Amino acid sequence: MDYYVILKVNRNASEDDLKKAYKRLAMIWHPDKNIVNKNEAEAKFKLISEAYDVLSDPQKRQIYDLYGEEALKSGQFPAPPQSSSSSSSSSSSRVYHQSRNPTPTSFSFNPRDADDIYAELFGSDGDDVGGGGGGRGGGRRDGFFRTSNGSAFGGVGKKAAAVENVLPCSLEDLYKGVKRKMKISRNVFDAFGKCHTVEEILIIELKRGWKKGTKITFPEKGNQEPGVIAADITFVIDEKPHTLYKRDGNDLILNQEITLLEALIGKTLAITTLDGRSLMIPLTDIVKPGAEVVIPNEGMPISKELGRKGNLRIKFDVKYPSRLTIEQKSDLRRVLGGIS
Numbered sequence: 001m002d003y004y005v006i007l008k009v010n011r012n013a014s015e016d017d018l019k020k021a022y023k024r025l026a027m028i029w030h031p032d033k034n035i036v037n038k039n040e041a042e043a044k045f046k047l048i049s050e051a052y053d054v055l056s057d058p059q060k061r062q063i064y065d066l067y068g069e070e071a072l073k074s075g076q077f078p079a080p081p082q083s084s085s086s087s088s089s090s091s092s093s094r095v096y097h098q099s100r101n102p103t104p105t106s107f108s109f110n111p112r113d114a115d116d117i118y119a120e121l122f123g124s125d126g127d128d129v130g131g132g133g134g135g136r137g138g139g140r141r142d143g144f145f146r147t148s149n150g151s152a153f154g155g156v157g158k159k160a161a162a163v164e165n166v167l168p169c170s171l172e173d174l175y176k177g178v179k180r181k182m183k184i185s186r187n188v189f190d191a192f193g194k195c196h197t198v199e200e201i202l203i204i205e206l207k208r209g210w211k212k213g214t215k216i217t218f219p220e221k222g223n224q225e226p227g228v229i230a231a232d233i234t235f236v237i238d239e240k241p242h243t244l245y246k247r248d249g250n251d252l253i254l255n256q257e258i259t260l261l262e263a264l265i266g267k268t269l270a271i272t273t274l275d276g277r278s279l280m281i282p283l284t285d286i287v288k289p290g291a292e293v294v295i296p297n298e299g300m301p302i303s304k305e306l307g308r309k310g311n312l313r314i315k316f317d318v319k320y321p322s323r324l325t326i327e328q329k330s331d332l333r334r335v336l337g338g339i340s
Contacts, residue, residue, distance in 0.1 A: 001069055003051035011065075015056060019121060022052040026118055049114035063107065073109045160231035163222045164215075167235040169206060171242045171252075175274040175300060177208035187223045188230065204235060209250070209303035212239045245274065250310030251299045255317065263287040263318045271314075273298065281314070289318045 004011055007021045029044040054060045054072065064072045071077035167180075182202045187195055204216055214237040222231030239247060246253045252274075258267060262283070269281040281295065292315050299310025324332070 001047070001051075003054050003064065003069075006047055006051040007055065009055075013055070018052060018056050022048060022056075022117075023121060026121075030118065046114050049117045050111060052117060053112045059107065060109070075108055159229040160222060160225065162217070162232040162234050164234045164236055166238050167204070167216075168238045168240050169210075170240050171245055171247060171300075172274050173206055174210055174237075174239065175208065177301075178206050180204040180206060182235070184221065184233070186221065186230070189224055189226060193226065202233075206237075207303055209301035210237055211249075211303075212237055212247075244272075247300060248313075250302050252310065252312050254312065254314045256314050257317045257319050258283075258287060259319050260321065263289075263316070269314070271312075279312075287316050287318065289316070291316045 004013070007013075007018065007025065009017050009021045013021070025048045026045065029041050029048060031038050031042045031045055054064050060072060063077065067077040173180075180203075182204060183199060184202055185197060185199050188198055189195055200221070202218055202221065215234050216237075217232050217234045219232050220230040221233040224230035244254060246255075254271065256269065264286055266285075267283050269279075269283065271279045271281060273279060279295070279298065281293070283293075292313055295312040295314070297309045298312035302308045302310065
């Protein structure tokens with residue numbers, strides 16, 4: 001990495017130049033100022049802090065200028081030749097020339113924490129928000145962001161109560177497992193105590209076989225208040241009514257009406273499953289009212305047992321004719337008369 005390019009300074013930058021460059025970039029890329037793109041901001045903020053840490057330290061900067069980043073971090077570099085008498089009088093703007101020549105046995109790369117650097121530079125100004133501050137006017141102490149007069153906002157005080165939302169799901173979704181996108185809008189406070197409304201898309205991954213009452217929690221995605229950690233958002237699974245199936249634990253129940261004739265002579269049922277397959281179920285025995293046929297492994301997936309499902313239970317209701325003609329009664333006596 002080129003630390004000079006990262007900080008946008010030239011190679012002769014003074015300590016004051018480095019501080020100004022760091023502050024300018026930190027104000028842009030601090031994660032608390034980039035709520036929506038927080039991951040990207042955090043990565044860039046760490047990079048800016050690393051560059052400042054190296055270039056603001058005379059010994060680190062000298063090693064980096066002479067041997068590069070890899071040697072700086074590994075501590076593996078050859079001892080430089082002895083300085084000439086002329087080198088001791090070099091320009092004071094080249095800060096790294098003023099320190100001793102490094103040797104592999106005398107140097108170990110110990111990077112400073114990004115938050116500590118931020119706290120040191122911004123806390124010393126009094127009117128800026130920093131972190132820690134060491135008693136120099138403000139910053140981040142005990143997880144709160146504080147102004148120069150000590151008032152707190154944002155940060156990590158007590159946590160707001162969780163917010164629960166019902167998430168209606170079809171049996172098809174809970175059978176197959178799907179991803180749902182939920183757009184939320186919430187209030188957050190930045191490092192200066194200013195409230196912003198941000199929008200975000202939450203991805204809810206419904207697992208196969210999840211049941212009513214299952215909870216999915218997104219930590220700290222609710223609204224935030226000054227001095228209070230943002231609330232968690234919890235989605236609670238609910239099952240939408242289905243036109244054909246009813247769920248009973250891991251089983252699926254299908255109420256099927258058949259005619260008296262079908263109950264007596266048989267029929268092949270064509271049933272469409274929740275994942276779109278077609279099941280052909282032959283009825284070869286006489287079906288009595290209230291009878292139940294169980295089809296193994298055609299119910300809901302069992303979430304903790306890969307490949308296993310509950311049963312499909314088909315409950316029959318035999319539809320009797322509302323009336324019979326004299327001829328029909330006569331035919332029934334003739335056909336069924338000898339059947340016990």
